[in-house]
Amino acid sequence: MQIYSRNYRCELSIIEALKLFFAQIFSYKKYIISSIYSEIKSKYQKETFGMVWSIILPIIPMSLYILLATIKAFKADDNIPHVFYIAIGLITWLLMSELIVATMKSIRKNKTTLLKSNFPFSVIYISSIGEVLFNMSIRMVVLIAIVLYFSIDIKFINVIYTLIAFIPIIMFSFGVGKLLSIIDIYIPDTKRLVDMFLRYGLFLSSVIFPFPTTGTLGELNSFNIFNTFVTSIRELLYYGHITNIENFLICSALGIIIFIIAVFIFIKLEYKVRANL
Amino acid sequence: MSTVIEVKNVSKKYAKNYKSALALLKKDLKSSFFCNAKKKELDCAKGEFIVLNDISFEIKQNEKVAILGKNGAGKSTLLKLLFGIILPDQGTVTIDGIVGGILELGGSLIKSLSGRENIYHIGSMYHKSKEEIEKFVDEIIEFTELGDFIDSPVEYYSSGMKSKLSFALYLYMKPDILILDEVFAAGDKNFRAKAKKKLLDLINSTTTILVSHDLKIVQDIATRVIVLQKGKILFDGDVKEGLEIYKGLK
Numbered sequence: 001m002q003i004y005s006r007n008y009r010c011e012l013s014i015i016e017a018l019k020l021f022f023a024q025i026f027s028y029k030k031y032i033i034s035s036i037y038s039e040i041k042s043k044y045q046k047e048t049f050g051m052v053w054s055i056i057l058p059i060i061p062m063s064l065y066i067l068l069a070t071i072k073a074f075k076a077d078d079n080i081p082h083v084f085y086i087a088i089g090l091i092t093w094l095l096m097s098e099l100i101v102a103t104m105k106s107i108r109k110n111k112t113t114l115l116k117s118n119f120p121f122s123v124i125y126i127s128s129i130g131e132v133l134f135n136m137s138i139r140m141v142v143l144i145a146i147v148l149y150f151s152i153d154i155k156f157i158n159v160i161y162t163l164i165a166f167i168p169i170i171m172f173s174f175g176v177g178k179l180l181s182i183i184d185i186y187i188p189d190t191k192r193l194v195d196m197f198l199r200y201g202l203f204l205s206s207v208i209f210p211f212p213t214t215g216t217l218g219e220l221n222s223f224n225i226f227n228t229f230v231t232s233i234r235e236l237l238y239y240g241h242i243t244n245i246e247n248f249l250i251c252s253a254l255g256i257i258i259f260i261i262a263v264f265i266f267i268k269l270e271y272k273v274r275a276n277l
Numbered sequence: 278m279s280t281v282i283e284v285k286n287v288s289k290k291y292a293k294n295y296k297s298a299l300a301l302l303k304k305d306l307k308s309s310f311f312c313n314a315k316k317k318e319l320d321c322a323k324g325e326f327i328v329l330n331d332i333s334f335e336i337k338q339n340e341k342v343a344i345l346g347k348n349g350a351g352k353s354t355l356l357k358l359l360f361g362i363i364l365p366d367q368g369t370v371t372i373d374g375i376v377g378g379i380l381e382l383g384g385s386l387i388k389s390l391s392g393r394e395n396i397y398h399i400g401s402m403y404h405k406s407k408e409e410i411e412k413f414v415d416e417i418i419e420f421t422e423l424g425d426f427i428d429s430p431v432e433y434y435s436s437g438m439k440s441k442l443s444f445a446l447y448l449y450m451k452p453d454i455l456i457l458d459e460v461f462a463a464g465d466k467n468f469r470a471k472a473k474k475k476l477l478d479l480i481n482s483t484t485t486i487l488v489s490h491d492l493k494i495v496q497d498i499a500t501r502v503i504v505l506q507k508g509k510i511l512f513d514g515d516v517k518e519g520l521e522i523y524k525g526l527k
Binding site: 269 | 291292298299301302305306308309310311312357358360361362363364365366367368369370371372373376387389390394397398401402406
């Protein structure tokens with residue numbers, strides 16, 4: 001029996017909200033798989049090359065910056081091969097930015113379904129990140145090709161460490177996207193501001209060239225969580241360790257906290273947000 | 278018979294514009310974290326309007342209730358509350374069972390997927406396994422008369438074909454409480470007759486709440502009528518009497 005009132009879910013604790021979130025995802029796992037498959041399949045269905053685009057398009061930004069790197073358009077980091085530097089930087093950056101944008105837009109994109117059925121928002125969120133993870137795996141294949149082609153020595157254990165380090169990054173981006181999606185419903189300018197921020201962020205986060213670590217800008221950038229994640233993932237994969245491990249651990253903890261807060265707020269606000277769609 | 282739906286002193290308000298929507302967000306945030314069970318009065322600030330005002334009723338198992346009212350009476354809001362899509366601002370809605378149904382024909386179909394793929398997709402939404410869905414796929418194809426179109430993307434369907442598919446999909450999902458909002462216009466005359474027969478079979482064993490301006494359908498299906506006017510219950514009772522009151526509404 002379900003009792004709906006103004007105070008519905010009001011007394012839920014953080015643990016109960018997290019349990020509910022994961023229970024909903026588990027309960028709708030078949031739908032999530034079906035949604036991810038249909039999203040990828042249907043996106044380019046009407047075009048001549050069809051599914052081929054879903055493989056080519058995620059590689060485009062990488063290939064563009066790698067081309068610019070090979071003609072030395074950027075000041076490189078002398079210690080790491082620049083093609084590798086850019087490839088892993090972009091993989092991390094695009095994972096974060098695409099996750100934030102996809103999660104943020106998922107509610108508006110699925111407005112009809114959410115207004116016409118009692119379908120949980122959490123499921124919609126998870127379904128929307130499927131394509132981002134698919135894009136990331138395509139880019140990973142390109143990275144493997146770069147490593148093999150340029151004979152870059154990467155230890156297997158580094159790959160394992162890197163994959164583990166991606167977990168708080170995914171949680172951070174998902175959490176930020178989720179919080180932004182709520183704000184976006186009430187303040188429609190949000191997506192424009194996020195878009196603007198991400199365009200600048202690419203050049204401020206050591207994605208394609210090292211950002212100065214000294215001076216006022218350098219000091220300010222030490223608070224840039226995106227910069228910390230991009231630099232740490234790159235170092236972890238290439239060297240097997242992170243120079244500023246404290247900073248990475250703080251940012252990871254922050255990422256996990258943001259995720260938990262986002263889930264907590266959203267589970268509580270879900271029905272009220274739906275009424276304002 | 279046991280009560281499956283209880284609506285007790287329910288009120289619902291909405292924001293009229295962007296500014297008041299923002300003000301509502303503040304209130305929503307506050308009420309989501311600081312429960313206020315003692316609050317009895319519904320406050321309606323400037324820029325907000327009340328859609329449902331202190332309504333109460335019960336629906337017993339297997340009852341067929343038609344909700345009637347002119348545009349803006351609060352029918353759609355009431356259905357959303359019963360569906361568990363939105364929360365009341367005052368009062369409680371108690372639901373005992375799985376609510377399913379159709380609030381908009383064609384609304385849940387993914388245009389780029391084929392009809393067949395949509396059947397599996399919607400089925401997974403209702404926690405149906407592939408094996409369970411396979412059992413009624415052929416029946417749906419036959420029922421909707423889609424033929425070879427079932428494997429074409431839904432975007433190439435006519436609006437009638439989409440309505441037929443959507444209608445059939447929800448008929449085969451078999452919820453405990455069925456909510457139908459103006460869904461009786463699907464397809465041509467022959468299909469409507471067939472759909473009505475199929476729907477009546479389902480309705481016989483299910484608690485049903487329907488909204489329709491087609492009074493013939495209300496007469497055929499409903500065992501009780503609730504007439505809403507300006508967010509309040511004007512009448513709750515016998516079908517014949519309810520229809521007369523509805524016809525007399527200005």
